[in-house]
Amino acid sequence: MAMIRREDMLPLNINTIIDSVTKKTANLKIMFLGDSITADGLYIRLIREWLKQHRPDLAVELIPCGVPSETASSLSEAAHPFPRPCIHERLARELAAASPGVAVACYGMNDGIYHPLSEERFAAYQAGMQQLSTQIREAGAAVVLMTPPPFDAPSMNGRLQPADAADFSYLAPYKDYDKVLECYAGWLLSGECPADGIIDLRIPLLEHIRQERSLNASYSYGDGIHPDTAGHGVIARTLLRNLFDAEPDTLPGAEESGEAARGKAD
Template identity: 45%
Template sequence: MHTLFQTDSEIPQSKRIVFLGDSITDNGLYIALMEAYFLHHLPQQGLTFINLGVSSETASGLSEAAHPWPRPCVHDRLERALRESRPDWLVLCYGMNDGIYQPFSEERFHAYREGMLRALRLGKQTAEKVIVLTPPPYDHRSKQLHPDYAGEAAAGAETDKGFSWKSPDPGYNGVLRRYANWVLTLADGQEADAAINIHDPLAKDLEELRNDNPDYIYGDGIHPNARGHWIIAKTLLSRLFHVTLERMPDYAADPDAASWFPAVLERHRLLGAAWKEHVGHTNPNKAEEALPLADALVRADALRERILGAAAFGSDAAIPADLKTSDWNGYRRYDFYVGGREAIVVEPKRPASGKPWIWRAEFFDAFAYADRALLEQGWHIAYCRLSHMYGCPAAVRSMESFRKCVTGVFGLAPRMSLFGFSRGGLYAVNYAAAYPQHVSALYLDAPVLDICSWPGGKGAGSGSPAQWEECLAVYGLTEEKAAKEHALKALSHAGKLAAADIPVLLIAGDADTVVPYDENGERFERLYREAEGRIQVIVKPGIGHHPHSLENPEPIVQFIRSHPF
């Protein structure tokens, strides 16, 4: 794995990101959803998304006998596409058509591998970064149920010309799974800067939906529906830009749910058609409505201004954008965004005097025994999703923006009790060290307090290599520098927090092999006591990293209630 994340998880400015792919990319909804995110929440980033997807295209140059014309191949246009679009980042997504819907064949697999490697090598000569996506899954059940293809899918190999996009081999997803596994190896060498798995997130989402509805239709089995495009979009937002989202926006399924989103789609399709025909391709179906590229760019600029004028943007002092309410265990829950990050506030039925609140730094609703007990007693719960940022300085700045928002909009107390579970310990301690005046108490549970311990795995724990790479990237560190930069370890803040007289409750298991207690919590306790800080410790004999918290949360509740403001 190679991470694209930059120091402080900084989202790159003014990048041209070019997408090449088949009809799934040509449809482009997943790209439009990413554009919508940035236009709505972070328009200042100035990212340019160029969709050069072409329906029916392959990287292998193969076609099934039943296809009405030879499938277009990306290599027919790749050099011109790169020359004209001048990508900073190039994203490639092929594979669905490359097995030509037949049972697995080593010969076809070889053609796919060679076609992809050739495209990646050429991309490397032009783009700063080359990113390759796995093919998405094929779902035969959806093909059987889809009204446009049900009869042909059932016929399968009985058709005159064998399997095709209309009637794929029922086991075709196994072919795509093998292709996806190979794609994921490309970032281990020099072929790609990142390989992103969209196959598994789509398959997992489909499995969960099928558990509730066995007849759920995932597009036509080949082309994802709107929900599938959202899964691709949020996967790419996470892997390309370090933005973790869970909520599917209403406009992803219903473009009219947001007044400005139809204009995003119009702009995306306008530019996609113009770019595709400007570059040229060998699919006989041309975009007859395409404008000359120069004219399309002018119209797209006007649409962008219209979108920005129509979209509502949240701020620290105003009602957050996209504020939604729902029920959470019998309590009112508010969902919104702060600085493009998902945020949650849960409101008690009767707020306690002064509106005290607890802030989950990570893992909202996990082992939430104390959270719910305090909610019942009138405390608000708050959370901002900053996952995979490991408490880096940018995460701390985003946390402060969130605090300003919720204290302003919801009238919460100026100081809060901050909960740091597992890696949330990095966020909680680093925030408290930067803004001690806003923290009334810290509750740390099996906390990560030394990045070399976890995710680095440089001590007794196994660590997590992929997350260690991410962590080093967001802190701007090498492994060697990480071992020496004690100022970046949350442990080093113990003296500062003690001097600020922030009381700490620390709960951990002494058999934790993931985040070893003696490398994290125990060391923090020793440093805190040496600095004459106030700290209570509950060590759970024989307990590992899980379960967190206490099933009887009364000791936690008493500690938090004794330090409300």
């Protein structure tokens, strides 16, 4: 499976994964690892519904494994109500229990712990992601990494702080925290972290935010950290295009995203 590069954004070919995985099993298991954005599960439900409708012939099991507040770096801000969990505390158990053919992972939003960029925190993120990829591969699964979604300061209800503030947290983040996430995303897209594929969520979500705000200046992208229903729709469409080579006219729109969100509420 080719590495997705920023300059050409070549789609991943799911058939390449299937060919390798089906040599071992008749079913393709895709595990989704991540923080509260993944734990919400909406983008995974949208993908599942698309597969039922458009690829009923494909034996695919989607396994949601997101955990709120989680990091890949083992870092936690002082003001967080409890030490943030780290994927490395549970990864071996999750891989053993699920035996996935593919693991899709999205970390970074919490890894900068809402502070300005620092080499120490960045290095912890890099080391955590490299360890994550290595461990997944050693378990026999393909690795697909997603860039962290953007932080949208205008949607944030909490207190945004300057770089020289005494401390930062998810409730009082650095006002330019998105620049930190841009740096983390750029590193993933550079190919320095071993993976079978990289999917850029950042650019499609930024384009979505810009478009919505051009139509409605008061548009709120969730709480600035967690995407709203429309944002999850963007994530689902991005994954469907990259993983399953989905045709544009088959992708779920705003109506389908809303129905999936209401299904969660029920």
